[in-house]
Amino acid sequence: xxxxxxxxxxxxxxxxxxxxxxxxxxxxxxxxxxxxxxxxxxxxxxxxxxxxxxxxxxxxxxxxxxxxxxxxxxxxxxxxxxxxxxxxxxxxxxxxxxxxxxxxxxxxxxxxxxxxxxxxxxxxxxxxxxxxxxxxxxxxxxxxxxxxxxxxxxxxxxxxxxxxxxxxxxxxxxxxxxxxxxxxxxxxxxxxxxxxxxxxxxxxxxxxxxxxxxxxxxxxxxxxxxxxxxxxxxxxxxxxxxxxxxx
Numbered sequence: 001x002x003x004x005x006x007x008x009x010x011x012x013x014x015x016x017x018x019x020x021x022x023x024x025x026x027x028x029x030x031x032x033x034x035x036x037x038x039x040x041x042x043x044x045x046x047x048x049x050x051x052x053x054x055x056x057x058x059x060x061x062x063x064x065x066x067x068x069x070x071x072x073x074x075x076x077x078x079x080x081x082x083x084x085x086x087x088x089x090x091x092x093x094x095x096x097x098x099x100x101x102x103x104x105x106x107x108x109x110x111x112x113x114x115x116x117x118x119x120x121x122x123x124x125x126x127x128x129x130x131x132x133x134x135x136x137x138x139x140x141x142x143x144x145x146x147x148x149x150x151x152x153x154x155x156x157x158x159x160x161x162x163x164x165x166x167x168x169x170x171x172x173x174x175x176x177x178x179x180x181x182x183x184x185x186x187x188x189x190x191x192x193x194x195x196x197x198x199x200x201x202x203x204x205x206x207x208x209x210x211x212x213x214x215x216x217x218x219x220x221x222x223x224x225x226x227x228x229x230x231x232x233x234x235x236x237x238x239x240x241x242x243x244x245x246x247x
Contacts, residue, residue: 003170014213016217016218021038029051030052035063035064035067043072047075047077064094082113083113085115131153139155149168168203170206173197178215226238
């Protein structure tokens with residue numbers, strides 16, 4: 001299976017990237033993680049008649065702003081939007097005029113699946129746990145093609161992030177802060193804390209995304225993380241828009 005990084009910025013778009021959206025492409029289906037503006041690149045993939053599953057972590061605008069371009073796509077098997085408590089109310093607000101066309105008018109059926117903190121067996125085995133953020137924010141753990149992929153978006157260091165990443169073939173975490181930065185009132189990760197989570201979890205690979213657009217202004221700023229920390233965690237990747245990682 002492949003992990004495609006469609007958008008890797010946090011907060012807003014810049015020449016370095018679009019806001020966060022990630023595609024897990026597998027024989028078992030298409031699974032999109034968050035709907036920042038990077039979701040625009042989904043038209044590069046032929047989903048055929050397979051349903052597409054979109055997992056939203058929370059409702060900050062940089063994670064849902066791409067919802068207004070859903071009418072660009074032809075999801076022949078329909079779209080299922082999964083998300084934390086409050087999903088249905090949030091989608092009835094944002095996926096309607098005056099913000100965009102109604103989800104009822106999209107060229108494919110859309111259904112909503114509001115989640116709790118627990119494990120699910122369908123559409124594939126996955127687990128949801130709440131992370132440490134300023135609002136309710138879910139992280140996810142998926143089992144696909146015998147591989148485990150964990151996704152920990154906006155969060156500070158917390159035990160649930162370690163639990164989600166335990167033994168993962170690929171752990172994807174945010175990296176909004178620069179090295180050494182912390183802000184308990186606005187929880188996010190810096191590179192060394194993301195690596196700490198990956199080490200404690202025993203993850204095989206770690207991919208960093210959601211780089212604060214104001215702090216990481218260029219791709220070169222991101223690659224400085226590799227120069228500083230690759231010796232500390234050899235499976236470290238710095239994601240950029242368009243990157244494909246086989247898992």
